[in-house]
Amino acid sequence: MGKNIVEKILDKHIVDESKNEIGIKIDQTLTQDATGTAAYLEFESMGIKGIKTELSVSYVDHNTVQVGYENADDHEFLRTVAEKYNIFFSRPGNGICHQVHLERFARPGKTLIGSDSHTPTAGGIGSLAIGAGGLDVAVSMSGKPFYIPKPKVMKINLNGKLKDWASAKDVVLKVLEILTTKGNVGYIIEYGGDGIKNLSVPERATITNMGAETGVTSSVFPSDESTKEFMRMQNRENEWAELKADDDAKYDKIININLDEIEPMVACPHSPGNVKKVEEIEGMDVDQVLIGSCTNSSYHDLMIVSKILKNKKIPENVSFGIAPGSRQVLSMIAENGGLADMISAGARILESACGFCIGNSQSPRTNSVSLRTNNRNFLGRSGTKSANVYLVSPETAAVSALNGKLTDPRKFGNCPKIKMPESFLVDDSMIIKKKADVEIYRGPNIVSLPKNEPMPEGIKGKIMIKVGDLTTTDHIMPAGKLLKYRSNIVEYSKHVFEPVDQTFAERCLSNKGNLHNIIVGGLSYGQGSSREHAALCPMYLGVKAVIAKSIERIHKANLINFGILPLIFENDSDYDLIDKDDEIEIKDVKEKIKKNENIVLENITRNKKINLKYELSDRQKNILFAGGLLNMG
Ligand code: MIC
Numbered sequence: 208m209g210k211n212i213v214e215k216i217l218d219k220h221i222v223d224e225s226k227n228e229i230g231i232k233i234d235q236t237l238t239q240d241a242t243g244t245a246a247y248l249e250f251e252s253m254g255i256k257g258i259k260t261e262l263s264v265s266y267v268d269h270n271t272v273q274v275g276y277e278n279a280d281d282h283e284f285l286r287t288v289a290e291k292y293n294i295f296f297s298r299p300g301n302g303i304c305h306q307v308h309l310e311r312f313a314r315p316g317k318t319l320i321g322s323d324s325h326t327p328t329a330g331g332i333g334s335l336a337i338g339a340g341g342l343d344v345a346v347s348m349s350g351k352p353f354y355i356p357k358p359k360v361m362k363i364n365l366n367g368k369l370k371d372w373a374s375a376k377d378v379v380l381k382v383l384e385i386l387t388t389k390g391n392v393g394y395i396i397e398y399g400g401d402g403i404k405n406l407s408v409p410e411r412a413t414i415t416n417m418g419a420e421t422g423v424t425s426s427v428f429p430s431d432e433s434t435k436e437f438m439r440m441q442n443r444e445n446e447w448a449e450l451k452a453d454d455d456a457k458y459d460k461i462i463n464i465n466l467d468e469i470e471p472m473v474a475c476p477h478s479p480g481n482v483k484k485v486e487e488i489e490g491m492d493v494d495q496v497l498i499g500s501c502t503n504s505s506y507h508d509l510m511i512v513s514k515i516l517k518n519k520k521i522p523e524n525v526s527f528g529i530a531p532g533s534r535q536v537l538s539m540i541a542e543n544g545g546l547a548d549m550i551s552a553g554a555r556i557l558e559s560a561c562g563f564c565i566g567n568s569q570s571p572r573t574n575s576v577s578l579r580t581n582n583r584n585f586l587g588r589s590g591t592k593s594a595n596v597y598l599v600s601p602e603t604a605a606v607s608a609l610n611g612k613l614t615d616p617r618k619f620g621n622c623p624k625i626k627m628p629e630s631f632l633v634d635d636s637m638i639i640k641k642k643a644d645v646e647i648y649r650g651p652n653i654v655s656l657p658k659n660e661p662m663p664e665g666i667k668g669k670i671m672i673k674v675g676d677l678t679t680t681d682h683i684m685p686a687g688k689l690l691k692y693r694s695n696i697v698e699y700s701k702h703v704f705e706p707v708d709q710t711f712a713e714r715c716l717s718n719k720g721n722l723h724n725i726i727v728g729g730l731s732y733g734q735g736s737s738r739e740h741a742a743l744c745p746m747y748l749g750v751k752a753v754i755a756k757s758i759e760r761i762h763k764a765n766l767i768n769f770g771i772l773p774l775i776f777e778n779d780s781d782y783d784l785i786d787k788d789d790e791i792e793i794k795d796v797k798e799k800i801k802k803n804e805n806i807v808l809e810n811i812t813r814n815k816k817i818n819l820k821y822e823l824s825d826r827q828k829n830i831l832f833a834g835g836l837l838n839m840g
């Protein structure tokens with residue numbers, strides 16, 4: 208029987224298999240600074256001499272604002288860790304991890320995990336690239352397998368050809384409109400169809416990048432002539448390998464999208480799944496426009512923008528910023544004059560980093576409308592809770608910036624055609640690869656990680672918070688200006704659930720030791736980022752279980768890694784039988800899980816019984832019993 212691409216890659220990488228999960232060998236890892244500090248502290252605590260992967264890269268891209276000493280401390284810690292353990296170190300200024308990895312390291316047919324949910328960007332080149340918590344990345348660097356739920360494969364056929372002004376971003380927004388941000392856990396998307404030959408690797412990467420918002424494990428494209436051409440332009444043709452599905456390959460689900468019918472799209476506040484056509488809501492005034500992020504900041508994206516802006520000026524009431532995705536892109540547009548056209552139009556040129564996307568710079572003004580090319584518009588993520596953030600393509604962003612209003616770019620006139628250069632400008636001098644037995648730098652912001660106790664026999668505690676559907680890790684563990692505490696868990700923990708309830712952390716700490724703290728969530732709890740701090744910090748606050756209607760893959764794995772029990776309501780409607788401040792008890796929970804028996808929660812306050820379920824492999828049960836992976840030696 209024929210095989211699909213996912214099966215072909217997995218066949219070469221599966222090293223362990225149980226009823227509901229597979230363990231895969233990981234060829235490459237990546238970390239970024241905001242998740243990397245914890246990941247390397249965890250790696251150090253494993254006492255391993257050096258990495259066992261083919262390639263591991265540590266990027267510094269998320270927090271480069273350096274207000275206070277904390278970021279600089281983190282950067283130096285990361286630089287010295289990389290040197291000690293033989294890890295590539297991509298210096299601040301070299302670009303956003305996913306963009307640089309695609310340009311310089313990602314390879315067709317290889318497995319990659321990264322401590323960042325947008326790691327599937329590398330699926331654009333045919334790598335099976337998966338986002339994970341930092342601890343899972345640390346484990347993979349030590350040569351042990353990485354576990355995912357047994358995947359189901361969804362084929363999305365892209366047929367036909369995009370019309371002028373429709374772009375890869377509009378394609379992935381269409382995918383989000385179809386799949387929404389919930390209900391896709393466990394799937395890997397494989398792209399195919401006759402239209403993909405017309406899509407370049409960076410366009411494919413925009414599509415696989417934002418697949419993360421659907422909740423799928425990864426998204427992957429075949430590796431074909433277009434892939435070969437991109438790799439040749441990066442001077443990496445020798446790393447190319449063909450990757451294609453067999454004609455009779457089987458899929459669990461098939462979706463067909465006609466590229467000819469794709470129109471400019473927009474994701475409205477406050478979810479990337481809240482998709483409309485631009486023409487449906489155009490005309491709205493925009494106060495801020497930001498172009499960049501790992502979704503849309505390739506050479507082609509920025510050249511289109513520069514052509515749209517050429518000889519034009521941005522209106523005085525629009526704040527307009529552009530962050531090129533990598534130093535390669537920035538250098539190339541600087542050399543060919545594209546950058547000068549942007550500056551002349553009134554753009555503020557921002558560092559090649561995540562910056563605005565994670566809300567630690569460029570927060571928009573109160574009650575404003577911000578139009579952005581990144582991938583997430585969760586409430587408050589921009590740093591301004593009253594702002595409304597809309598996600599669009601670079602073309603829509605640039606045309607709208609010029610008009611001061613959300614505008615369908617088709618109104619602009621002729622669509623600029625970008626002639627790609629003969630090759631990309633390759634200069635890896637900001638990527639350091641050195642191995643020496645250096646002493647690791649630890650400034651006062653590098654605080655060692657707290658540990659958990661083994662799982663209690665029974666849970667007796669209190670519901671400390673009850674949140675609704677689609678609660679993201681940005682709600683649980685906000686980033687933005689707090690990013691500088693990523694390597695200081697005690698400090699960072701004070702801010703858990705801050706956007707939702709400012710008293711949560713304090714209340715939890717006062718219970719800790721007497722009562723077990725419990726979180727109740729709705730559908731798709733923990734969607735969004737891979738930040739393990741959304742589990743690590745609640746663990747530090749004494750949270751023992753999360754009970755929800757459903758929990759997203761990466762967050763569930765993080766909860767288990769830090770010894771927090773992920774439980775699911777057997778009946779969704781039982782969510783209504785439990786509320787904040789209720790006292791609850793789950794008797795003999797450990798024994799029941801050991802024996803695979805049903806779990807019943809007693810709501811003591813309301814005198815109600817609620818049936819709960821769980822899906823845990825033996826491996827995951829053992830991690831939970833130990834109180835987390837770090838306790839397992
Ligand atoms: C994000 O886009 O939400 C982040 C910031 O890149 C996160 C990682 C983090 O929180 O450090 C992600 O996507 O995993």
Ligand code: SF4
Nearest residue numbers: 325500501561564565
């Ligand atoms: Fe950085 Fe934004 Fe991409 Fe996350 S989504 S890696 S914050 S650019």
